[in-house]
Amino acid sequence: MKENFEQQHDLRKQRGEEKYSVVHASIIEATIELLDSKVFTDVTVPLIAQQAGCSVPSIYNHFPGALPEIFQHASATVRDLGFRFNQEKVNQATGMDILKIMLEGLSEVYISHRNMSHAMASYANYAAVKGGWMPTIATTLEPLFERVRKDQELPVSVKELAHLTSVIGRGLNHFWSINGLSDEEYLELFSQSANMALKAKS
Amino acid sequence: MIVDGRKVRAAKTHSVMHDKILEAARELLQATEFIDLTIPMIAQHVGCSVPTIYNHFPGALQDIYIQVTEVTIRKGLLRKDFGRGRLSPSDYMGSLLEGLAETVLENKNVAAAIMTYAPQAAAEGNWDPELLQMLEPPIRGVMSEMQLLVDSEEVAFICSVIIRGAVTSWTQNYITDKEFYDYVSQSFLMAIKIVSD
Numbered sequence: 001m002k003e004n005f006e007q008q009h010d011l012r013k014q015r016g017e018e019k020y021s022v023v024h025a026s027i028i029e030a031t032i033e034l035l036d037s038k039v040f041t042d043v044t045v046p047l048i049a050q051q052a053g054c055s056v057p058s059i060y061n062h063f064p065g066a067l068p069e070i071f072q073h074a075s076a077t078v079r080d081l082g083f084r085f086n087q088e089k090v091n092q093a094t095g096m097d098i099l100k101i102m103l104e105g106l107s108e109v110y111i112s113h114r115n116m117s118h119a120m121a122s123y124a125n126y127a128a129v130k131g132g133w134m135p136t137i138a139t140t141l142e143p144l145f146e147r148v149r150k151d152q153e154l155p156v157s158v159k160e161l162a163h164l165t166s167v168i169g170r171g172l173n174h175f176w177s178i179n180g181l182s183d184e185e186y187l188e189l190f191s192q193s194a195n196m197a198l199k200a201k202s
Numbered sequence: 203m204i205v206d207g208r209k210v211r212a213a214k215t216h217s218v219m220h221d222k223i224l225e226a227a228r229e230l231l232q233a234t235e236f237i238d239l240t241i242p243m244i245a246q247h248v249g250c251s252v253p254t255i256y257n258h259f260p261g262a263l264q265d266i267y268i269q270v271t272e273v274t275i276r277k278g279l280l281r282k283d284f285g286r287g288r289l290s291p292s293d294y295m296g297s298l299l300e301g302l303a304e305t306v307l308e309n310k311n312v313a314a315a316i317m318t319y320a321p322q323a324a325a326e327g328n329w330d331p332e333l334l335q336m337l338e339p340p341i342r343g344v345m346s347e348m349q350l351l352v353d354s355e356e357v358a359f360i361c362s363v364i365i366r367g368a369v370t371s372w373t374q375n376y377i378t379d380k381e382f383y384d385y386v387s388q389s390f391l392m393a394i395k396i397v398s399d
Contacts, residue, residue: 039325039326040321040322040325041322041325041326115325118321118324118325119321121317121321121370122317122318122319122320122321122322122325123318124370124374125236125314125317125318125373125374126237126318127374128314128373128374128375129235129236129237129314136376138376163377163381164385166367166371166376167364167367167368167371167376167377167385168363168364168367169367170366170367170370170371170374170376171362171363171364171365171366171367171368171370172363172367173370174317174320174321174366174367174370175332175362175363175366177320177321177324178320178321178323178324178329178332179324179329180332189363196360196396199395199396199398200364200392200393200395200396201392202395
C-alpha cells in the first residue's frame, strides 16, 4: 500500500516536472514569437503571458529575473539555432571557410530574429550587472579554429583568434542594434569577423 | 545693439546647470550600478528639482547617458593628447586610444548604461548618434601622414567596431580590464591590418 502511494506520488511529481518544463519552453517560444512582430521595448511580461497562455505570476515563477532573464533564455535558444544553421556545410568546409560559413548561418538566424538580437545587445548588460549571462561564443569558435589549423598555419593561438572574433562580432551586433548597419552590411561583416581577427593578428 | 543682460545670464545659468547635471550623473555612476540610478537621485545630488532635470533632458536618463558618454569620449581622447611631438603617426593615435581606454575604464557604469540604452532608444526610433564618430578626425589626420593606400574612413569604421566590441565584451564581463585596455589601444593598428590587403 505504502509502496503504491509512493509510486503514485512519484508519478505526480514526474507529471508536475514535465508540465513545468513544457510551460517553461512555451514562455520562451511565446517571447520569440512576439519579437517577430514587435520591437523589444514593446514586449512586456503580461504580453508574454497572454501569448503563452499562462498567468503573469506563472511567468515570474519560471523566471524570477523577469524580462532580462526571459530574453537571456530566448536569445540562448536563438543562438543555438544559429550555431547549427549551416552545420552540414560547416562540417564539409575547409580552411577559413569553416568559420565564414558558420558565422554566416549565425548572422542569418540573428537577422531573421532581428528584434530578439537587438534585445540581446541591450539586456545582456542588465544580466551582467546581476552576475550572469551566456557563455562566450569564443568557446564555440575555438574548436572551429582548431580545425582551420589543420589546413593552414595560424599566426597566434586559436584561443586568441576566437577571442578577438567574438569581440568584433559583439561590436557588429551592437552597431547593428542601433541601426548603424543595414542587415546586408551586418551579414557581410559578421561572416568576415573571423577573417578580420586573423588579419588583425598576422 | 542692446544686449539683453537677463537673457545672457539666464543662458549662462542654464548651461552651468546642464553641465552640473551631467557631472552629477557621472559621479553617481562611480558608485551606483546604472540600473539603480534614478532622476530623483541625480536631482538630489545636484541640489535641483526633478522637473529641472526633465527641462534640461526631456529624454530623461537616455539623454543624460548620451551626453555623459559624449563628454567621456571627448575627455578620453584628450587625456593623453600631448601633441604629435616626436611620436610617429601610429604611436600618436595609439596614445589617444590609451587615453580613451583609461578614461572608459574609470567609468564602467557609464559604458554599461550607454551600451544598454542605445539599442532601446534605437528600437523606439530615436537613436541618432554614432558617438564613436569622434574618432574619425584624428584618424584622418594621422592617416594623411602615413600615406597608406587605404581609406581612412574604412579604418575609422573598423576601429570603432573593435572598440564597440571591446566595450560590450567588457561591460558584459566577457573580457578583463587588461584585455579591454589592450583591444582599445591596439584597435587602430588592428583596423589598418584588417583594411589592408
